[in-house]
Amino acid sequence: MDRNLLDQIALARQQGVSxxxxxxxxxxxxxxxxxxxxxxxxxxxxxYGTIGGGCAEADVKLKALxxxxxxxxxxxxxxxxxxxxxxxxxxxxxxMQVFIQMI
Amino acid sequence: xxxxxKLQKLAQQASAADIMTIVSGxxxxxxxxxxxxxxxxGQEPDGQLLDPVFTAxxxxxxxxxxWIKPQVFQVEYHGNYQCxxxxxxxxxxxxxxxxxxxxxxxxxxxxxxxxxxxxADDRPDFANALRFPQAAQVICQSFxxxxxxLPLAEFSAIVIVTRGHRYDLDxxxxxxxxxxxxxxxxxxxRRVASILTLLQEEGISRERLSRLHAPIGLDIGAQxxxxxxxxxxxxxxxFMRGGKHLPLxxxxxxxxxx
Numbered sequence: 001m002d003r004n005l006l007d008q009i010a011l012a013r014q015q016g017v018s019x020x021x022x023x024x025x026x027x028x029x030x031x032x033x034x035x036x037x038x039x040x041x042x043x044x045x046x047x048y049g050t051i052g053g054g055c056a057e058a059d060v061k062l063k064a065l066x067x068x069x070x071x072x073x074x075x076x077x078x079x080x081x082x083x084x085x086x087x088x089x090x091x092x093x094x095x096m097q098v099f100i101q102m103i
Numbered sequence: 104x105x106x107x108x109k110l111q112k113l114a115q116q117a118s119a120a121d122i123m124t125i126v127s128g129x130x131x132x133x134x135x136x137x138x139x140x141x142x143x144x145g146q147e148p149d150g151q152l153l154d155p156v157f158t159a160x161x162x163x164x165x166x167x168x169x170w171i172k173p174q175v176f177q178v179e180y181h182g183n184y185q186c187x188x189x190x191x192x193x194x195x196x197x198x199x200x201x202x203x204x205x206x207x208x209x210x211x212x213x214x215x216x217x218x219x220x221x222x223a224d225d226r227p228d229f230a231n232a233l234r235f236p237q238a239a240q241v242i243c244q245s246f247x248x249x250x251x252x253l254p255l256a257e258f259s260a261i262v263i264v265t266r267g268h269r270y271d272l273d274x275x276x277x278x279x280x281x282x283x284x285x286x287x288x289x290x291x292x293r294r295v296a297s298i299l300t301l302l303q304e305e306g307i308s309r310e311r312l313s314r315l316h317a318p319i320g321l322d323i324g325a326q327x328x329x330x331x332x333x334x335x336x337x338x339x340x341x342f343m344r345g346g347k348h349l350p351l352x353x354x355x356x357x358x359x360x361x
Contacts, residue, residue, distance in 0.1 A: 001110060001122060001189055001190075001191050002114070002191075002193075003111075003114035003115070003193060006107065006110050006111040006114050007111065009107050009111070010107065010108065010111050013107070023124075023187065023189070025126055025173070025175050025187045026174075026175050034172070035172060035173040035174060035175075036172065036173035036189055072133065072136070073126075073136040073137035074127075074136060075126055075127055075185075097175075099124070099126045099137075099187060101124070101136075101137040102137055103107060
């Protein structure tokens with residue numbers, strides 16, 4: 001976790017913005033980024049940082065926006081190996097687990 | 104202070120810490136997901152996670168495993184929990200005031216020993232990012248303004264190597280009051296003596312002045328800019344790590360009496 005991200009978290013909390021912190025906690029196979037990569041998702045859909053971009057990131061962002069509504073934290077798995085993923089353009093071919101955490 | 108606020112504070116001090124986050128647990132304990140424990144390096148954890156027993160299990164895991172990269176591990180405690188072990192690891196920051204001949208090799212060496220390097224000078228030709236590809240930031244600004252703007256307390260090291268006496272003095276005056284880490288200034292013995300006398304007359308206490316490393320560097324007979332940079336970095340490492348500034352061979356001989 002780095003300082004710039006922590007500053008962003010502090011700022012969001014100061015402003016009373018309920019954002020979600022996304023952390024890649026595990027990866028298998030080929031994924032764009034590895035465990036420990038982080039991204040903040042704001043309720044208006046803005047993001048700070050990246051967990052690798054592309055469809056997988058967009059998918060996680062949608063999940064995070066839902067989570068912000070429900071105010072709960074959970075693990076979410078993104079599979080980039082199956083045919084559907086290939087059709088959607090997630091070409092890395094790995095599995096990635098992210099933790100969606102309310103801040 | 105909660106975990107994120109604690110982490111931010113540690114990050115500002117460039118401190119390292121382990122971070123344990125509960126990422127899954129028994130169905131009835133959904134409320135604990137996302138709870139974090141911050142363990143500053145070399146210190147006790149900041150509070151506890153769930154209870155003392157659970158906290159002790161996390162610490163035991165950390166102590167039994169070498170850190171390689173962020174990872175998830177299992178904890179059995181009235182059900183199965185998964186925890187994510189992450190780290191706050193900040194690079195220490197070094198500020199080089201003056202972007203002349205010594206600053207170039209100095210910036211390179213500091214980057215090699217893993218400092219985030221910030222360089223400043225008031226001359227655009229010198230304070231030029233192209234001359235310092237390893238620097239995180241190159242600032243072109245008058246030293247007077249710069250010293251007001253920069254968060255000096257956040258730097259682990261401040262090295263004063265400006266082109267002139269007067270600028271050195273401007274920088275040093277503020278650094279001695281605000282900085283908390285290593286402060287070093289280049290200069291001949293005579294020049295250093297005159298600056299110290301002047302600052303003493305201005306009312307800066309002897310204790311504060313004693314924090315200054317000037318003339319800067321270890322005596323390794325350095326001549327060229329690169330050699331001087333080595334001598335500066337050697338002194339900084341010794342300062343940060345509590346080194347003795349002595350050849351290891353001499354220490355060995357004094358232990359073994361030969």
